[in-house]
Amino acid sequence: MQYKLLGKSGLRVSELCLGTMTFGDDWGWGSSQEESKTIYDSFREAGGNFIDTANVYTNGTSEKFLGEFIASERDAIVLATKYTNGLGDNNPNGGGNQRKNMVQSVEASLKRLNTDYIDLLWLHIWDFMTPAEEVMRAFDDLVRAGKVLYIGISDAPAWVVAQCNTLAELRGWTQFVGLQIEYSLIQRTPERELLPMSRTFDIGVTAWSPLAGGWLSGKYTKANATSEEGRLDSEMMKGFLERSDRNIAIAQEVDKVAQQIGKSSSQVALSWLLNQGVIPIIGARKISHIEDNLQCVEVKLSPEQIQQLDQVSQIELGFPHDFFKADMVRNFAYNGAFEKIKNHRYSQLMD
Template identity: 40%
Template sequence: MTESDSMMYTTLGDTGLDVSQLCLGCMNFGSELPWMMNDRDASIDLIHEALDLGINFLDTANVYSTGESEEIVGDAVASANRDELVLATKVYGDMFEGPNGSGLSRKHILDQVEASLDRLGTDYIDLYQIHRWDDDTPIEETLAALDRLVETGRVRYIGASTMTAYQFTKALYTSDVEDYERFACMQPEYNAVDRHEEANLLEVCAGEGVGVIPWSPLAGGFLTGKYERDADPESGLRAAADEYTQNRFTDENWAVLEEIRAVAEARDATPAQVSLAWLLDRDVVDAPIVGPRSSDHLRENVGALSVELTDEEAARIAAPKTPRWPAPGKD
C-alpha cells in the first residue's frame, strides 16, 4: 500500500493495478433521477476536486442516465494524466428499445464498448465490468467477447457485479478451463447494514484473489446519520423519494447506526466516516465506491481514510447483524 498526502492506494485484488482506496462513483452525474446532481458543470468540478485529492479510480456505467454519466466523466478527465487514471464502466443494462438493446451477448458487448469509449473520450477502458448476470447468454460467449477486448487492447481488466456465488464461481472456472481472461474484481452491495454478501460472494473473492469494490458503502445515505428513527425524511433527501434508502429503516439497522454514531462521537468523526472506516477495515475490501454530490461530502468521505477503528469498535458495529443469503427482501 502506498500513500500520497491524504490519499492512500492499494492494488486491485491480485493484479498489479494501483487504485485509490476510495473509488469515485459516477452514477450521480446525470439527470435521470431527481436526487442526481443535474448540473453538468458542477459534476465536472466535483470530479476535478476528486482528482486533486488523489482519487485516481472512477466508476460509471453505460446505463447511468443512458450514457450521460460517461460523457460527463469523459469531459472531466480530458485534460488529466490518462496514465494515472483508472476508468471503469459497465455493460448489460437497457440502452435502447428493441432486440439487442441489452444483455451480455457478443454483439451487445462489442457494440457497447465502442459507444462507451467514444463517450469517455479514451482509447481504452481500464476496468470493463458486466453489470449483472445474463441468464439468456452463455457465460462462454460473454467471456469470449471480453477476452477479445483485452487481447485487442480496448480493455485492460474485466470485472463483474452483483450475482450469486455459484454464478461467479462458474465464470471463474470457465475462464480457467477455456483460457479466457479472468474477472479481476467484483462489485457487490456491501456496507455495515447490508452484509448479505459475507454469506455469498465475499468468500469466493477472498479465496480467488478477486478485488472487491463495494457499491452503496453508505447504504443509500442511511449510514450518514442524516435520518432519524421516528421522523419522516426531509424533502430533498434521497430517502424522501427512493425506496432503496427507506428499506434500510429497520430496527436491526437502526441498532447498527446507534453504534456507529457512538463511535463517531467518541472519535470526533462523522457517522459516514466511521461507516467507511468499518468497510475499509474488512480484509477483502479494496476500494469502496463513494457517491458524493457536493465538495463537503467528498472531503468528508476522504477523511474516513484517517479513521482507524479498534477491533472492539468494529465488533460493536457488526454485532447487531447476522449475514444471510439471500438477504431479506432480495431473494
Template identity: 50%
Template sequence: MRYRIFGHTGLRVSTLALGAGNFGKGWGYGAEQDEAQRIYATYRDAGGNFIDTADQYQFGQSETMLGQFMAGHRDEIVLASKFSLGDSPDAGLQRSGNSRKAMRTSVEASLKRLKTDYLDLLWVHMPDGITPIDELARSLDDLIRSGKILHAGLSDFPAWRIATAATLADAKGWAPVSAVQLEYSLVERSAERELLPMAKGFNLGTVAWSPLGGGLLTGKYRRGETGRAQGLGVVIHGEDDARKTAVVDAVLAIAEEAGVAPSHVAIAWVLAKGVLPIIGPRTHDQLTDNLKALEFALSSEQLLRLDQASAFKLGFPHDVVAETAPALAGGKLEMIDFPVRSVR
C-alpha cells in the same frame, strides 16, 4: 489517499473509488456539470485515481462528462465502466443484456462518450438470466485481446456464476475474470455468505457499492432529510427492522464518541473488511465528507461492536460448519478415538 493492488492484476488503485452515477441530470436527480467537475477535481487532488461509471448512468451523461474531465490525463486514471442495462430508456433488445452483440455495441458507444480508446476495467453490470456464461467469458476475452478493455469484472452476479466464469477462463486460456462488484455495508452483509469468500479464493479485486447503505448509515433519514428518497424515488435501505435500528444506533454512538461523522464510521468499517468502497457523492460537500473517512480508523473494540450490532445468520451450510469445525480442527484426538458426531 493510500493505494492498493487490485486483486490479481497489477492495477494500483486508490482506497476510495469515485462512483460517477450522480454525474448528470438524465435521471432527474444528480449533479449539474459544474458541480460534477468540482467533485472530480477535488477527488483527483486528494490522490484518487479509480473512477467507476456505466453507460446507463444518467443515460450516458456520466460518461460524457468524464470524457471531458479526463482530458489531458486519461492514462493517470483507472477507468471502469459497465454495460447490460442499456444507455437510454429506449435501448431496445439488441443494446441491452449480456450478449456478445450488446457488449460490443455498448463498449464502442462508451469509448466514444469517454473520449478514450480503452477501458481499464469493464464490468458486466448484472446478469440478464439468458446469456450463457461461456459466451460472456469468451466475449470479454475478445475485448481484452483487442485492447479495448484491459480487465474484466462481474457486478451483482451470484458467486457460482462468477466462479464458473473464472474457472472456464482459466481452463480455456482466456483472459481471467479480475474483479467483482457487490453491495456491502453494515446493513447489507449477505455477501459474506458466498461472494466474499469466493472473491478471496480467486483473488479478485473487490469493490462495494452503497457503503453508506443508501444514506441510512449517515443518520440523515432520522434527521428528516429525504435525499435520494425524494429526488430519485429510490431507497436502498430503510430503518425497517430491529437489526437495522441497532446498526444505526451503533454507528451514531461510535461517531459521537470518536468525534467524527457517521459516514466515516460506515466507510471505515468496509475498509477494515478489506473491501474497497465506491463513494457516489451528488454534491461537493458529500465528497469532502467522504474523503475525511480516510483519516479515521476503527479500534478493535469499535469494530467488534459494529460486527455484533450488524450480525446476521449465514444459514446452511455455514452455521453447521461453524459449529462442527472447532471439533474437527482440534487436532488433539487420534483418529481412532475420534467421536462420531451428529450434525442434525
C-alpha cells in the same frame, strides 16, 4: 490516499473509488456539470485515481462528463464502466450479457468517454440467459483487441463468478479481477458466499451503496432526518432497503461510535468497510458529501469499536456455514485436531 492492487492483477487503484451515477441531472436528481467537475477535482486532489461509471448512468451523461474531465490526464486514471443494461428502446439485443450487446455498448461508451480504451469493464448484472463461455470469450476478445484492459463482474451469484473464472483459467482467457457488490454494515449478506469466493479466487471487491442509501450517514437518526437529502436518498433506494428496527439500531450504533471519536457517521461506516479489505464506491451530489467521505481514510477504529459494529449488524450465515462451525462437525472433519491447524487458509475461510 493509499493504493492497492485490484485482485490478482498488477493494477494499482486508490483505496476509495469515485462513483459517478450522480453526474448529470437527466434522471431528475444529481449534479450539474460544474458541480460534478468540482466533485471529481476534489477526489483527484485527495489522491483518488479509481473512477466508476456505467453506460446507462444518467442516460450516458455521466460518461460524457467524465470524458471531458479526464481528457488531460487519461493515463493517470483507472476508468471503469459497465455494460449489460439497456437505454430503454425495447431493442431485444440492446441489453443483456451477450456478445452483441457487449461490443455495441463498449463502442458507444468509448465515444462518450472520448478514449481509446477502458481500464476496467464490468458486467453490470448477470442475465441468466447468456452462456458463460460466450461472455468470457467476448471479454477476452476485447482485451486482446486493446479496447479493454481488465474485466470485472457486478451483481451476480458467487457460483456464476466461480464458474466464469474457472472456465477462463482453463481456456487461457482473461479472468475477472474485480467484483462489485452491495455491501455495508446494513447489507452484510455477501459474507455468506460472495466474499469467501472472492478471497479464494483473489478478486478485488468494490462496494456500492456503502452508506446504505444514506442510512449510515446519520440522515435518518439525527435532527435532520426528514431533510430533502434524506428523502431523495430514500427514494433512490426504494425497493432495496426497508425501514426496520435492525437498520435503525445499526445506524444508531454508527452514530454512537462517530460521537466517541469525533468523526461523522459516514466516515465511520466507510472506515468499517476499509477494515474489511473492501474498496467503497463513494458517490456525491454535493461537494460537501465528497469532502466528508474522503476523510474516512484518516479514521482509525479500535478493535473494540469494530466489534461493536460487527455485533449490532451481524447476520445468520445459515447452512452450510453454521454447520461447519459446530464442534462435532469440526471434530469429525479435522479428526480432533482443529485447534492445531486452524490457521490454515481453509479454516480461516470458515471462520
